[in-house]
Amino acid sequence: MARLAVLGAGSWGTTFAQVLADAGNDVVLWARREDVAREISEHRTNRAYLGERELPAAVTGTARIEEAVEGAEGLVVAVPAQALRATLGQWRRRPGLREGLPAVPVLSLTKGIERGTDARISEVLVEAGGVSAQRVGVLSGPNLSAEIAERRPCGSVVAAADEELAGVFARWCDAPYLRAYTSTDVTGVEIAGAVKNVVAIAVGAASGLGHGHNTTASLITRGLAEITRLGVALGGRRETFAGLAGMGDLVATCASPLSRNHRLGLALGRGLDIEQAVAEVGQTAEGVATARAVADLAERLEVDMPITRSVVAVVDHGASIEHVTTALLARSVRPE
Template sequence: MTGAVRAAVLGAGSWGTTFAKVLADAGCAVTLHARRPELAAAITADRENADYLPGVRLPESLRATTDAAEALDGASVVVLAVPSQSLRENLTAWTPLLPPDASLLSLMKGIELGTTKRMSEVICEVTGAGADRVAVLSGPNLAREIAEEQPAATVIACPDHQRAAAIQAACLTAYFRPYTNTDMVGCELGGAVKNVIALACGVAEGMGFGDNTRASLITRGLAETARLGSALGAELTTFAGLAGLGDLVATCSSPLSRNRTFGEKLGRGMSLEEVQRSTRQTAEGVKSCRPVLELGLAHGVEMPITEAVVRVCHEGVTAAQMVKEIMSREAKAE
């Protein structure tokens, strides 16, 4: 592996493990950081993350460790793949260990509770890194399909195009095609808001509604995402691309989507607590829906679907009431 890009992936859930596999398949020397010793040991010994990606064989070149310092040693690309709401706490502990010039790549799709900051803003704030050192990856990236090497595309956004291109080269494989973009705001908002819209689509699915309902939610969900993006300075074309429409369609349509599946259970009548107990995966939209709505309110942007999801997830409104509220809004021009 002499001369290979050294990459550290912090977070051994399904997406972190999958992206570590992508990097290894692209020729990088990859160390995956897991919190639990038994998981790190199993990945190293069995070449499998049976907890999150059962049946997927991981490359021999991929190493796993519970020691963050070991994972980060000499890394030129540091990939952050922890749940959005735990990023600040984790990153505070990792910051002293970060190589000074490493690219910091966020795989996270959420908005921080309490601060309404995007993940790249949290990274810059905690680490002191300039925005040009931080990149985000977003797109229709259902982990299981990529781990099985089904063809997929994604977007790597960074204000520094050269850095985005270097990360692009580090994760380009025969099955994973990254594109570059400089619109970090648009890519992050697309990734965060689509989880909220996917919850709404799941609720509709759980209630037995069909394709017309889902298509309507996707289309109107894209409209409110773009309105928010425009207010925050994003480029509208981003929302027509992989990090916008592409990610939205995949997350709202696939049974592999955690957020859609979570919403489906709510739509069938399960309580929020019951659904949370039934899954070990993080459905980012459940926590992010409130800060997304707060962002919208702060910028005078109407976000009726996001508002409805907040009411179902956090204010005790039933799925049936949510649908009634959305459908009884004042009629207006598209």
């Protein structure tokens, strides 16, 4: 169907390269490290992230960004949120990319809010990557990469400002096991995908503390209310948060042991400090850095987000993990 470049060879980027190939596309997967790129091309594996699982023959690897994007009809970005701006800057110092990424559609898989600027990932792509806002799309939903790598059925949402472009992105990932729904609510889909990671830390922490389903269900439900309040304040559509990008992604991330943010919360609840918890998870848990950015946004917009504030108190300021459940219970009587 198309020649696509996936930029980022972590677990989600590598898994999504498989999805794109299974949908009939030729895929070049950019890896930061030369040895990883060589392994992908020569052995069709990325053992650091996917073990011995074999990638489709249509996936090749490269560590040269110019080679990855040359001739690509579309780009898929899977670089961690807090590293994206710096990575884009490194790419733009290369002779062939000084004007920014090629003028093709760009789909972001990255879920997070940039710390320090409070920018959404699509905004970082525009500001630092030289990408037109009209060419950017975002994907979110219940996307646990380990299950998708096993080709287990799931749904996702792809959003772009233009409905036709959202359809293009959906066709890219039309694999037999992934159903992509389209949306034009870029802001809502991005906020849902970013903030659910913060709530997942809170839910994991509650489980680690030994609390039961009543507590976790309450945190998930009130967490969704926080996500919705912030998303609507930023211009997102309320109905987005009741769908796959909102409730769907939130439930998967909060409930599954495959979720890095959930596992990090569990570790905190068991008594580890933030450095120990991050080391135990061993991979990027975007909710840690995103929490402060979300709290800053909420404060600026005067949006009440007590669960988020409590996560920030724990991961940024060393507060007791009991803050997470206190945030749920220690509030004045009010209508739901």
